[in-house]
Amino acid sequence: MNIHNYEKVWLMAAILLIVGFISTVTYGATAVGVDMISDDGGTVNASALDEDPRFSEPRVEQVGENEYEAYVIAQQFIFRPDPITVPANSTVTFFVTSPDVIHGFEIVGTNANAMVVPGQVTELTVEFNEPGEYGLLCHEYCGAGHHTMEGSVVVQPQDEFTQGGDE
Amino acid sequence: MGEEQVVREIGHDEYDPKGTLALIGVYFVILLVMWVFMYFVEFLGNELTVV
Numbered sequence: 001m002n003i004h005n006y007e008k009v010w011l012m013a014a015i016l017l018i019v020g021f022i023s024t025v026t027y028g029a030t031a032v033g034v035d036m037i038s039d040d041g042g043t044v045n046a047s048a049l050d051e052d053p054r055f056s057e058p059r060v061e062q063v064g065e066n067e068y069e070a071y072v073i074a075q076q077f078i079f080r081p082d083p084i085t086v087p088a089n090s091t092v093t094f095f096v097t098s099p100d101v102i103h104g105f106e107i108v109g110t111n112a113n114a115m116v117v118p119g120q121v122t123e124l125t126v127e128f129n130e131p132g133e134y135g136l137l138c139h140e141y142c143g144a145g146h147h148t149m150e151g152s153v154v155v156q157p158q159d160e161f162t163q164g165g166d167e
Numbered sequence: 168m169g170e171e172q173v174v175r176e177i178g179h180d181e182y183d184p185k186g187t188l189a190l191i192g193v194y195f196v197i198l199l200v201m202w203v204f205m206y207f208v209e210f211l212g213n214e215l216t217v218v
Binding site: 002004017035 | 179180182183184187188191195198199202206210211213214215216217218
């Protein structure tokens with residue numbers, strides 16, 4: 001087979017590009033540690049969230065030094081708790097579920113972005129560094145009030161943080 | 168009809184479409200720049216990455 005030189009150049013460049021794409025994603029997943037949204041949170045009975053040990057009381061709780069877990073319910077047309085208050089310089093794992101329909105969970109303008117499915121617990125872990133406030137919104141059409149469904153995530157300076165939803 | 172055309176035949180290896188090569192080269196560079204911008208600047212630079 002007679003392949004023109006230019007064609008060889010182009011083929012090789014295309015192969016290198018693919019190798020480059022794959023290694024970039026590998027770099028992101030290993031060196032940077034970018035993770036996928038997981039379903040490790042398991043499942044819940046969507047019609048009995050008030051009896052569920054994790055979701056009967058939506059809250060943020062401390063589970064280790066600078067490690068927190070946030071149990072969030074996304075429902076028509078609010079997020080609970082609202083605001084979700086977390087301390088700065090912390091690692092927070094969100095467990096999000098829905099008692100009614102599919103919702104979205106997006107911390108606006110960031111990569112923290114997931115779907116919330118009734119009966120399924122969406123689990124995602126993010127690191128909060130600077131104090132500040134983020135918007136939180138639903139980006140899956142969930143009914144007539146979808147456009148009003150918003151919340152907020154408040155990142156408080158560590159010394160001002162008081163744990164929400166204490167027993 | 169028409170007048171005689173001048174026809175020049177060239178072999179496979181003499182055919183060098185430099186313009187096409189340059190155009191593809193430009194596309195390739197755009198692709199590289201976009202990839203780097205999208206992944207390293209827009210995606211990794213966006214705070215609150217899922218870890």
